Amino acid sequence: MPGCTVTRYPDSTVIKKGRRVTPHERPALELAAQLNLPVPRVHETQVEASPGEHLIRMDFIPGSPLDEIWPTVTTEEKDSICVQLRNMLTAMRAAPWETGVIGSCSGGAARDLRTYTDYTDGPYNDEAAFNESFYLDLLKGTPRLVRSALLQQLRDDHRIVFSHGDIVQHNILVENGKVTGLIDWEYAGWYPEHWDYIKFFDRPCKHRDWRDRADMIFPETYGRELAWHQGILRWQRP
Structure with a gap:
């Protein structure tokens, strides 16, 4: 995806990182999870993981x-x-x-x-x-x-x-x-x-x-x- 990268890790999580990642995605995912929608569980977010970028680690979803x-x-x-x-x-x-x-x-x-x-x-x-x-x-x-x-x-x-x-x-x-x-x-x-x-x-x-x-x-x-x-x-x- 332009503006971010998504990397899968052996622990069945993925890290999404880049300029298009924002800290506002986590509360959206958490609300979606409360509604029992099929969304990844968030483990970690970092603001400014590197200059101009944010990071979110979440579960890998098969499909x-x-x-x-x-x-x-x-x-x-x-x-x-x-x-x-x-x-x-x-x-x-x-x-x-x-x-x-x-x-x-x-x-x-x-x-x-x-x-x-x-x-x-x-x-x-x-x-x-x-x-x-x-x-x-x-x-x-x-x-x-x-x-x-x-x-x-x-x-x-x-x-x-x-x-x-x-x-x-x-x-x-x-x-x-x-x-x-x-x-x-x-x-x-x-x-x-x-x-x-x-x-x-x-x-x-x-x-x-x-x-x-x-x-x-x-x-x-x-x-x-x-x-x-x-x-x-x-x-x-x-």
Whole structure:
């Protein structure tokens, strides 16, 4: 993964280290574990393990990344995997909002994986502030009337839910048809309820039918928010 390395050790742990590793991943993993999601148990974290880098040691989880095995999986197994993910997302969305702010699980800044970079700001006390400062941090050349029009379309009354932020096939581990791991929680936190859904369509995907299964994976779909988001992407700062 760009920005970090993952090394497996003989004691069945892995160390994830690099610029993209943050201390906010541990509380996200711990909350996910409390919800009985298939996530690695954290053993150790170090801030500034080396200049500009953080480190997290956690259990190794067996399984193959879903993007690698997807072409070999039967239709019935694909359906089952999607239902398993849906159940995980349902559990996440039912968790009480602990921090009272939109941002990381530790109450820190919001973090977004954008086209060319990680974007960090906040945290935010409400969705209106999140929309105006974080979501609509647009390119300097964006016409004023375009920005105003985009802002007018955005709701600010969504539920705030526990979100993963990077639900892509390579972050899903599968063994014998069972999801054994949902990994890479560095973008997780408390976000508006449509966040995981709209970000699902942003990320690279090798297999076209994966995105076509979004309505099986997500407990709720957000067509209007997805349409707004696709328009915002034209102007959003990378």
